Amino acid sequence: MDLKKYIRDVPDFPKKGIIFKDITPLLQDSGAFQYSLQAMTSPWKGIKIDSVLAIESRGFIFGGAMAAQNDWKFIPLRKEGKLPYHKLSESYSLEYGTNTVEIHKDALQKGENVLIVDDLLATGGTIKAGINLVEKLEANVAGIVALIELTFLEGKKQFQGYEFCSILKY
Amino acid sequence: MDLKKYIRDVPDFPKKGIIFKDITPLLQDSGAFQYSLQAMTSPWKGIKIDSVLAIESRGFIFGGAMAAQNDWKFIPLRKEGKLPYHKLSESYSLEYGTNTVEIHKDALQKGENVLIVDDLLATGGTIKAGINLVEKLEANVAGIVALIELTFLEGKKQFQGYEFCSILKY
Numbered sequence: 001m002d003l004k005k006y007i008r009d010v011p012d013f014p015k016k017g018i019i020f021k022d023i024t025p026l027l028q029d030s031g032a033f034q035y036s037l038q039a040m041t042s043p044w045k046g047i048k049i050d051s052v053l054a055i056e057s058r059g060f061i062f063g064g065a066m067a068a069q070n071d072w073k074f075i076p077l078r079k080e081g082k083l084p085y086h087k088l089s090e091s092y093s094l095e096y097g098t099n100t101v102e103i104h105k106d107a108l109q110k111g112e113n114v115l116i117v118d119d120l121l122a123t124g125g126t127i128k129a130g131i132n133l134v135e136k137l138e139a140n141v142a143g144i145v146a147l148i149e150l151t152f153l154e155g156k157k158q159f160q161g162y163e164f165c166s167i168l169k170y
Numbered sequence: 171m172d173l174k175k176y177i178r179d180v181p182d183f184p185k186k187g188i189i190f191k192d193i194t195p196l197l198q199d200s201g202a203f204q205y206s207l208q209a210m211t212s213p214w215k216g217i218k219i220d221s222v223l224a225i226e227s228r229g230f231i232f233g234g235a236m237a238a239q240n241d242w243k244f245i246p247l248r249k250e251g252k253l254p255y256h257k258l259s260e261s262y263s264l265e266y267g268t269n270t271v272e273i274h275k276d277a278l279q280k281g282e283n284v285l286i287v288d289d290l291l292a293t294g295g296t297i298k299a300g301i302n303l304v305e306k307l308e309a310n311v312a313g314i315v316a317l318i319e320l321t322f323l324e325g326k327k328q329f330q331g332y333e334f335c336s337i338l339k340y
Contacts, residue, residue, distance in 0.1 A: 029243065060227055061231075065234040067203065067235065068204065075194075076231070
């Protein structure tokens with residue numbers, strides 16, 4: 001299945017000069033959504049995964065579905081101020097300013113094998129922050145998967161040495 | 171399964187005097203997550219559902235999983251400014267100020283049967299806005315489901331006459 005047919009380019013969103021990759025046409029085609037989930041899951045067959053760390057908020061759509069389909073635990077990586085309980089924070093630089101993501105301190109057991117899931121890899125800052133938080137909790141990043149990779153941004157340089165897979169490359 | 175065991179009360183979050191219902195212990199137990207999905211899906215057996223309208227962002231976790239498990243389309247109802255393409259907006263009142271949610275204009279076909287999914291029903295403003303948007307697109311609200319209902323807030327009064335189901339009542 002040619003999944004790229006279901007990704008819509010929206011020019012000048014969220015700001016002028018950026019071409020946004022809109023995944024909503026893919027999500028609203030149940031066959032394309034299923035195919036995407038399968039493609040994002042199959043690289044990890046034979047690897048022990050205990051939990052999905054899904055990145056807010058589009059990562060929740062894929063992560064929730066993959067957790068349900070594979071009987072994995074679901075752990076949210078959330079934007080600052082959203083998680084209610086004891087948590088760890090990690091900040092990373094953006095073009096202007098910084099961004100912060102958070103995880104509950106009791107989200108992962110020591111040694112647990114975690115698959116990090118997001119819809120899109122751009123500069124990789126959020127995923128790298130997720131890796132740092134998983135490792136601060138002494139769990140293990142078994143892999144990282146994104147539906148879309150903007151290869152020209154070279155985000156995966158941020159996590160060399162980790163197993164990473166993307167399905168659609170631009 | 172007693173799902174309430176997996177819901178954590180967090181006092182004074184997001185502000186003093188509010189007891190927050192934290193669903194992360196449920197999500198990080200794959201059995202409890204599966205059981206919740208089953209409970210949220212089973213009331214709609216025998217009703218034709220074409221798509222899930224999932225409410226950002228915790229609704230994405232359940233909605234994504236339910237769409238994948240049942241071969242339904244996934245439609246996101248997002249906070250203002252997040253959707254990139256042509257869209258409809260709907261605002262509703264909060265205790266102080268208003269909130270706005272949005273849907274893509276091409277998200278639903280005329281006459282399509284939509285199940286609205288969220289993790290929690292409080293005052294019902296977001297769900298009511300979702301109903302209005304579905305109907306503006308001339309689609310049909312086949313049902314509404316939330317994992318948790320805060321019954322003392324009487325949110326379901328906002329959508330009398332619609333099929334509504336919640337799993338855990340407080």
